[in-house]
Amino acid sequence: MSSIPAYPEFAPLSLEMAREISPYLVKLPDGVSEFSFVGLYLFRYRYNYRVCMLHEFLVVSGEQGGYRFFITPCCTTGIETINELFQTHDKWKLISPAFLVQNRAEIEGAGYTVSEDRNNYDYLYLRSELASLSGKKFHKKKNHVNAFELAYPDHTVKPLSVETRDDAIAVLEAWNDLEENSLDTDYRAAKEALSLLGSFEMTGLVLYVEGVPVAWTLAETVAAGRMCAVHFEKARVEYRGSYQFINYAFAQYLPDTVEFINREQDLGDEGMRQAKMTYRPSGFVEKFMVLK
Numbered sequence: 001m002s003s004i005p006a007y008p009e010f011a012p013l014s015l016e017m018a019r020e021i022s023p024y025l026v027k028l029p030d031g032v033s034e035f036s037f038v039g040l041y042l043f044r045y046r047y048n049y050r051v052c053m054l055h056e057f058l059v060v061s062g063e064q065g066g067y068r069f070f071i072t073p074c075c076t077t078g079i080e081t082i083n084e085l086f087q088t089h090d091k092w093k094l095i096s097p098a099f100l101v102q103n104r105a106e107i108e109g110a111g112y113t114v115s116e117d118r119n120n121y122d123y124l125y126l127r128s129e130l131a132s133l134s135g136k137k138f139h140k141k142k143n144h145v146n147a148f149e150l151a152y153p154d155h156t157v158k159p160l161s162v163e164t165r166d167d168a169i170a171v172l173e174a175w176n177d178l179e180e181n182s183l184d185t186d187y188r189a190a191k192e193a194l195s196l197l198g199s200f201e202m203t204g205l206v207l208y209v210e211g212v213p214v215a216w217t218l219a220e221t222v223a224a225g226r227m228c229a230v231h232f233e234k235a236r237v238e239y240r241g242s243y244q245f246i247n248y249a250f251a252q253y254l255p256d257t258v259e260f261i262n263r264e265q266d267l268g269d270e271g272m273r274q275a276k277m278t279y280r281p282s283g284f285v286e287k288f289m290v291l292k
Contacts, residue, residue: 013040024074126282159206230262
């Protein structure tokens with residue numbers, strides 16, 4: 001028996017739904033960072049995610065900033081269902097390029113407006129470039145890595161696993177101690193992600209200096225394995241260059257079959273946008289939204 005209700009009934013996203021939902025998401029071609037079960041589940045409270053199924057069509061309903069939105073990660077559906085969803089929702093969000101190619105004419109023909117959602121574009125980087133940081137465009141980043149190696153010659157990395165999870169938590173807590181309000185950060189989601197290490201196929205590293213954990217990163221492969229989406233990256237800022245080094249080390253750690261590293265969106269934060277641009281993205285995973 002399915003744990004996911006049939007449309008139009010919705011139920012809160014639960015861990016028991018992973019086995020049913022994951023097969024739909026893992027095959028998606030665009031690599032939208034939110035479109036993994038873990039990516040949805042970890043932020044279920046922030047957005048009050050609820051889900052249902054219409055045949056093989058997954059619908060996710062959420063809330064943000066006083067408005068309701070819905071997401072359709074995969075497959076297609078008739079415009080009648082979209083019309084019904086817009087009776088109780090304000091926006092249709094996170095529409096991927098592949099979905100839009102198949103459905104744009106019908107959507108616009110029904111009188112809806114399709115808009116780019118630049119604040120939610122995922123930043124894409126070539127794994128091979130982040131693993132080498134060679135050339136003039138990465139000169140400053142490589143200097144940070146070199147400076148870290150000189151300052152902390154006794155550094156090591158280990159896979160992030162159940163065995164090293166407590167070390168990652170220690171870094172997370174140190175990072176959180178410097179934050180003014182944990183509720184406005186991804187602290188809760190990051191801590192829960194670490195608790196789920198044994199339950200989902202995630203990959204990551206922990207960075208140590210003289211045996212002390214100073215940084216970690218956690219990611220998932222998406223887009224049928226050709227892309228890796230980095231969900232979390234935390235470091236102790238008193239160890240200068242730790243963020244740059246964990247980024248560099250993780251790109252080297254990933255197999256050659258991973259072509260792109262997806263470092264997710266900037267959410268319209270100008271400081272975050274500038275920081276992501278300094279790594280010279282090779283492109284973006286574009287996302288679109290639809291309004292009435």
